[in-house]
Amino acid sequence: MTFYKEKLNHIKNTCYSNEKQINTVIETRHFIDNNFENNLKLDILSHIHFTSKYHLQRLFKRYYGLTPKQYLIDKRIEKSKENLKNGMTVTETCFAVGFESLGSFSKLFKIKTGKSPSVFQKEQVSISKLDEEF
Amino acid sequence: MKVTLISIPVRDQEKALKFYTKKLGFIIKKDAPLEGGNRWLTLVSPEWQDGPELLLEPAPNHFEPCKVFQDALMEAGFPYTQFDVDNIDDEYERLTKLNVEFSVKPTVMGTVKFAVFNDTCGNNIQIVENL
Numbered sequence: 618m619t620f621y622k623e624k625l626n627h628i629k630n631t632c633y634s635n636e637k638q639i640n641t642v643i644e645t646r647h648f649i650d651n652n653f654e655n656n657l658k659l660d661i662l663s664h665i666h667f668t669s670k671y672h673l674q675r676l677f678k679r680y681y682g683l684t685p686k687q688y689l690i691d692k693r694i695e696k697s698k699e700n701l702k703n704g705m706t707v708t709e710t711c712f713a714v715g716f717e718s719l720g721s722f723s724k725l726f727k728i729k730t731g732k733s734p735s736v737f738q739k740e741q742v743s744i745s746k747l748d749e750e751f
Numbered sequence: 752m753k754v755t756l757i758s759i760p761v762r763d764q765e766k767a768l769k770f771y772t773k774k775l776g777f778i779i780k781k782d783a784p785l786e787g788g789n790r791w792l793t794l795v796s797p798e799w800q801d802g803p804e805l806l807l808e809p810a811p812n813h814f815e816p817c818k819v820f821q822d823a824l825m826e827a828g829f830p831y832t833q834f835d836v837d838n839i840d841d842e843y844e845r846l847t848k849l850n851v852e853f854s855v856k857p858t859v860m861g862t863v864k865f866a867v868f869n870d871t872c873g874n875n876i877q878i879v880e881n882l
Contacts (some may be wrong), residue, residue: 619826619828619854620828620829621827621867621875622855625855628860629860629861632861639861639862643862643882646862646881680861680862681862
């Protein structure tokens with residue numbers, strides 16, 4: 618057995634032995650993946666798993682390294698980039714990925730990607746035009 | 752400051768280029784000649800071409816401590832770095848058919864499933880699927 622495999626076994630036993638907890642957070646992540654465009658509230662998630670909102674938040678962060686809220690935002694931004702590339706308008710994109718206001722969408726998008734949704738979209742369009750021209 | 756580059760030490764740049772493009776599926780982004788036949792050679796993911804670049808760096812041939820470190824990692828089975836995949840079982844099957852050798856078969860640990868293979872250029876590389 619290599620040193621790496623020994624280390625993995627050790628970490629598995631010390632950090633990842635609670636299967637019930639792990640399944641709960643994995644299911645939570647899948648739930649977010651499949652429902653990110655809806656008005657997701659952690660209360661709903663915690664009800665499904667018969668646990669408290671704060672406990673679920675802590676568990677998620679413990680195993681995935683970020684909170685469910687942060688994960689949800691990343692997911693929505695990733696999806697909105699796809700939509701903008703595919704030609705959906707900024708307003709349509711905002712509501713299609715589950716944000717409730719254009720202001721918060723634009724602000725978060727800029728923080729996460731370094732540019733506003735409309736600038737991002739213009740760049741994508743000019744990149745694809747350039748590809749055609751050259 | 753921006754994170755744009757991940758460097759991987761390789762013993763033979765041309766061999767590494769073949770492995771990383773033909774088997775792993777990356778594509779060339781930059782290929783510029785440097786002195787002594789060395790190249791500034793970077794690759795990107797086909798589905799994320801404006802994402803971080805992978806630099807295939809011939810450091811072990813020019814700087815002994817790099818070679819020593821790389822050999823030690825290889826012997827201990829430690830991956831030099833890791834890449835994300837959508838489906839680890841599919842990727843394992845695809846690479847195995849291309850004669851890529853795995854030291855760790857797809858294994859579940861916590862919220863990830865991962866595997867480790869030999870890149871034939873001196874490194875173990877880990878691939879990971881988030882569960």
